[in-house]
Amino acid sequence: MKKQNSIFSLVLIGIFVLYMIIPIIATYMFSIATKWDVSILPEGYTLDWYQTAFDHPYFSITLTNSFIVSFSAVLAGLFFIVPTTYWVHTRVPSAKPLLDLLMILPFGIPAVVLALALIRVYNFQPVARSPFLLISGCVIFSMPFMYRPVSNSLMAIDVHTLTESALNLGANTFQILVRVIAPNIMPGILSGALLVFATVFAEFTLANLITGASFKTFPLLLVEFTKRDGRVAAALSVISFTVAWIASLAILWVSGRGHKPTEEVVAAH
Amino acid sequence: MSFSSRRPRQNLSAWAGVVPFLVFCLVFEIVPVVLLLLGSFTDKAGAFSLSNYQKISTPIYVRSFWNSIQLSGITAILGAIFGLLIGYAIFNLPSPRLREALLALSDVTTNFAGAPLAFAFIVILGSSGVVTLAFEQYLGLKLYPTFSIYSYSGLILAYLYFQLPLMILLIIPAFAGLRREWWESAHNLGANSWQYWRRIGLPILTPSLIAGVVLLFANAFGAYATAWTLGGSNITLVTIQIAFTVTGEVLHDPGAGDAMAMVSLLIMGVCIAIYQVANSRARRWAK
Amino acid sequence: MAYLDLKNVSKLFGTVAAVKDFNLAVEKGEFVSLLGPSGCGKTTTLRMIAGFEMPDAGTITLAGDDITIVPPNKRGTGMVFQAYALFPNMTVRDNVAFGLEVTGHPKAEIDERVREMLAIVRLPDAGKRYPHQLSGGQQQRVALARALAIRPRVLLLDEPLSALDAVVRVALRGEIRKIQLDLGITTVYVTHDQEEALSISDHVVVMNQGLIEQLGTPEEIYRQPKTRFVAAFIGTANQLHGVVVDRAQVQFGTMMLRAPVPSNLSASHQVVVLVRPESVTIHSAAPSSNQQNVLEGTIQTITFLGPITRIAVDVSGTRVVADVTAANRAALSHNQPVWLAFDPEACQVMASQ
Numbered sequence: 001m002k003k004q005n006s007i008f009s010l011v012l013i014g015i016f017v018l019y020m021i022i023p024i025i026a027t028y029m030f031s032i033a034t035k036w037d038v039s040i041l042p043e044g045y046t047l048d049w050y051q052t053a054f055d056h057p058y059f060s061i062t063l064t065n066s067f068i069v070s071f072s073a074v075l076a077g078l079f080f081i082v083p084t085t086y087w088v089h090t091r092v093p094s095a096k097p098l099l100d101l102l103m104i105l106p107f108g109i110p111a112v113v114l115a116l117a118l119i120r121v122y123n124f125q126p127v128a129r130s131p132f133l134l135i136s137g138c139v140i141f142s143m144p145f146m147y148r149p150v151s152n153s154l155m156a157i158d159v160h161t162l163t164e165s166a167l168n169l170g171a172n173t174f175q176i177l178v179r180v181i182a183p184n185i186m187p188g189i190l191s192g193a194l195l196v197f198a199t200v201f202a203e204f205t206l207a208n209l210i211t212g213a214s215f216k217t218f219p220l221l222l223v224e225f226t227k228r229d230g231r232v233a234a235a236l237s238v239i240s241f242t243v244a245w246i247a248s249l250a251i252l253w254v255s256g257r258g259h260k261p262t263e264e265v266v267a268a269h
Numbered sequence: 270m271s272f273s274s275r276r277p278r279q280n281l282s283a284w285a286g287v288v289p290f291l292v293f294c295l296v297f298e299i300v301p302v303v304l305l306l307l308g309s310f311t312d313k314a315g316a317f318s319l320s321n322y323q324k325i326s327t328p329i330y331v332r333s334f335w336n337s338i339q340l341s342g343i344t345a346i347l348g349a350i351f352g353l354l355i356g357y358a359i360f361n362l363p364s365p366r367l368r369e370a371l372l373a374l375s376d377v378t379t380n381f382a383g384a385p386l387a388f389a390f391i392v393i394l395g396s397s398g399v400v401t402l403a404f405e406q407y408l409g410l411k412l413y414p415t416f417s418i419y420s421y422s423g424l425i426l427a428y429l430y431f432q433l434p435l436m437i438l439l440i441i442p443a444f445a446g447l448r449r450e451w452w453e454s455a456h457n458l459g460a461n462s463w464q465y466w467r468r469i470g471l472p473i474l475t476p477s478l479i480a481g482v483v484l485l486f487a488n489a490f491g492a493y494a495t496a497w498t499l500g501g502s503n504i505t506l507v508t509i510q511i512a513f514t515v516t517g518e519v520l521h522d523p524g525a526g527d528a529m530a531m532v533s534l535l536i537m538g539v540c541i542a543i544y545q546v547a548n549s550r551a552r553r554w555a556k
Numbered sequence: 557m558a559y560l561d562l563k564n565v566s567k568l569f570g571t572v573a574a575v576k577d578f579n580l581a582v583e584k585g586e587f588v589s590l591l592g593p594s595g596c597g598k599t600t601t602l603r604m605i606a607g608f609e610m611p612d613a614g615t616i617t618l619a620g621d622d623i624t625i626v627p628p629n630k631r632g633t634g635m636v637f638q639a640y641a642l643f644p645n646m647t648v649r650d651n652v653a654f655g656l657e658v659t660g661h662p663k664a665e666i667d668e669r670v671r672e673m674l675a676i677v678r679l680p681d682a683g684k685r686y687p688h689q690l691s692g693g694q695q696q697r698v699a700l701a702r703a704l705a706i707r708p709r710v711l712l713l714d715e716p717l718s719a720l721d722a723v724v725r726v727a728l729r730g731e732i733r734k735i736q737l738d739l740g741i742t743t744v745y746v747t748h749d750q751e752e753a754l755s756i757s758d759h760v761v762v763m764n765q766g767l768i769e770q771l772g773t774p775e776e777i778y779r780q781p782k783t784r785f786v787a788a789f790i791g792t793a794n795q796l797h798g799v800v801v802d803r804a805q806v807q808f809g810t811m812m813l814r815a816p817v818p819s820n821l822s823a824s825h826q827v828v829v830l831v832r833p834e835s836v837t838i839h840s841a842a843p844s845s846n847q848q849n850v851l852e853g854t855i856q857t858i859t860f861l862g863p864i865t866r867i868a869v870d871v872s873g874t875r876v877v878a879d880v881t882a883a884n885r886a887a888l889s890h891n892q893p894v895w896l897a898f899d900p901e902a903c904q905v906m907a908s909q
Contacts, residue, residue, distance in 0.1 A: 448640060451644075453608055453628070453637070453641075454641045454643070455658075456608075456628045457607075457633065457634070457703075458629075458658065458702065458703075459630075460629060468643075468646075468654070469643050473644065
């Protein structure tokens with residue numbers, strides 16, 4: 001088939017692009033508009049709403065809390081999911097189907113259900129409704145995002161042959177890991193880490209249900225403001241969008257030109 | 270082989286390396302879910318009972334399931350149809366740069382969900398939103414009160430925002446899997462484009478399409494934050510009802526929450542199972 | 557006019573000419589191979605015959621009809637692709653029937669034709685199976701049956717064997733040739749494998765960089781390569797660089813070689829003398845140089861190749877190879893001084909450039 005486009009398909013793409021960017025652009029403009037409710041374009045521009053947002057006592061608290069949860073999930077991914085994935089790939093291939101299954105399960109468990117289950121079981125102190133329980137839930141919910149890219153890059157590089165040739169050349173296990181395997185799967189690890197960060201940072205359901213007011217995260221503050229003050233909510237949305245954009249662009253950058261859309265994009269919303 | 274005798278023992282100690290992860294999954298995923306399952310079949314006194322499931326057969330819960338299924342089904346099917354068409358248009362773009370850029374856009378937007386997305390839709394389609402105003406001033410169309418972003422029709426638009434790009438990301442590899450030789454062979458044997466699509470192209474895409482639809486369905490079914498931010502308690506969806514039982518709304522019985530969670534898991538499980546089967550079929554043809 | 561006729565056909569990809577001013581006449585029932593390295597334009601030429609590429613200049617006629625701009629689905633050519641071109645969602649039967657079904661043939665006729673075609677490719681019982689259940693060789697046979705089922709005016713094969721194992725490759729190429737002869741179908745075959753082209757074709761077209769280097773019977777291509785490219789591409793040839801002395805002699809280093817010098821090459825012209833290794837004999841004592849050329853050197857390497865052994869000899873800096881049979885090789889060893897002999901008639905002289 002020759003690559004060619006009809007007018008119809010170009011129109012389709014145009015509508016799609018508008019659909020995808022209008023909400024974002026509108027939110028950005030809303031966040032810097034002085035007054036914008038009767039005309040198509042804002043009447044003036046201001047950064048006051050950001051000032052209001054920054055001045056809010058909960059702003060830095062929720063931002064810090066969100067970073068704590070996101071970084072914890074990333075660290076768990078790096079020091080727990082990645083080694084386990086590597087170990088299973090190289091040493092216990094027979095455990096691979098089990099690992100695959102465990103990694104697909106979180107997709108099948110809606111976040112509300114996971115939250116409900118965790119709250120029911122861990123209803124005793126000090127775990128009940130603790131940040132620790134929230135982080136654990138986030139690790140469960142985000143681990144497929146770490147697993148997929150790492151597992152794919154491990155399969156792509158043929159770890160067995162690399163390990164065997166390194167062994168044959170006299171390298172020890174540590175040298176193999178650090179000098180042969182890690183550099184080769186680094187793009188997978190990095191994009192996994194960024195994906196985990198972005199999804200956990202935007203995570204609302206688990207945070208709202210597990211910790212709620214006792215350990216507020218950034219999305220909770222945002223939802224609160226959508227009901228209280230739209231302008232500040234817009235400023236917070238922009239911050240949230242921007243974090244997501246940066247993470248996504250960084251993922252595209254580290255994963256290079258080989259674009260492989262996979263099921264890891266399926267987020268539990 | 271000289272080390273074959275060592276194999277089993279090595280394997281056992283190697284399994285030990287997986288144990289911490291298995292324990293973690295058990296503690297924070299498997300056991301809580303299993304206990305939830307058991308809990309859903311017990312009454313307050315701890316005896317076996319189907320009372321929780323009887324509770325959720327009352328109209329409000331049945332309606333929330335019906336609403337969730339409808340919303341997920343509509344957005345999955347619309348997402349799949351338009352995702353297929355747009356995906357094909359993107360796949361056929363002559364410029365690889367533009368193609369990459371649109372894929373990147375899809376990648377980013379499919380992850381934009383929850384509160385910021387819901388709020389963005391209020392900004393453009395709320396009662397004084399930009400698009401609402403534009404429709405009124407330039408086209409003379411009053412969207413409200415027929416349409417409302419806070420209602421199911423609004424929810425469909427908002428959900429499509431993450432469903433469409435997801436379908437595009439899922440279907441483009443399937444287009445890439447259609448080998449040029451199939452089109453050329455068909456053409457060489459006398460077929461026109463329509464005959465090619467009807468007899469070869471679409472049948473080969475079908476498993477990927479089915480996989481896409483169920484994944485989109487599951488994606489929408491489990492969604493919570495978008496609907497909660499947009500509609501709050503005005504919208505009766507399964508996830509919102511379950512959340513109510515967690516936050517301890519008086520009207521809602523915890524037992525009913527457990528039962529609803531189990532039915533949701535069952536629906537999600539069916540989706541994932543269909544997805545796996547369809548996906549493995551799609552892969553068999555791709556070899 | 558020939559049955560299939562390409563006249564002054566050219567094809568550009570961007571600014572690169574894939575095929576330049578190409579002329580080829582294929583008679584009805586003939587088997588012609590397009591042979592050359594990858595990127596030589598052979599596949600592009602075939603795809604222009606099938607209609608998948610449009611020539612930028614020139615005309616293509618088939619059985620008297622100008623088909624240059626006819627769409628591929630109206631040409632009546634049957635094409636077999638490199639691999640994986642069977643429709644994966646259809647059974648073997650449906651694959652073979654496809655071309656007849658889309659052109660609206662009655663069912664009874666289709667069933668009959670499918671049976672006949674599967675019998676021809678010796679897969680009479682494979683009708684209900686799916687492509688992924690077949691071996692690579694079986695898939696290519698089905699692809700052949702599918703292409704033949706529409707009774708094409710010309711059969712086009714684009715490296716149909718290149719994805720197969722060596723053994724299957726050799727067996728299947730014999731089968732393709734037999735079926736082609738039985739049906740008397742005009743065939744154009746693209747390959748980069750010279751042995752394949754030489755073994756099954758009536759005529760071979762050797763192509764390089766979009767141009768025809770030589771067109772001839774397999775025998776001619778092998779015995780009388782017209783250009784250095786053909787000589788180097790087909791089989792193995794020793795290339796001895798020298799200078800023309802007269803119509804029958806070439807100065808090679810300090811030695812004089814007797815060889816038939818073509819009339820277009822005058823004295824002091826830089827030339828290459830080509831000699832096939834099987835024309836060179838090897839001697840442990842100096843042979844008579846009355847009737848033949850004799851070169852003196854030392855053995856560099858001895859390579860066992862099964863039926864023959866290839867001896868590489870260093871002749872004052874030039875590597876010359878000779879093929880010997882097992883019986884003759886026994887007496888030879890590394891670094892041994894030897895004499896090489898070959899007839900003047902075995903030599904081909906051509907310009908260096």
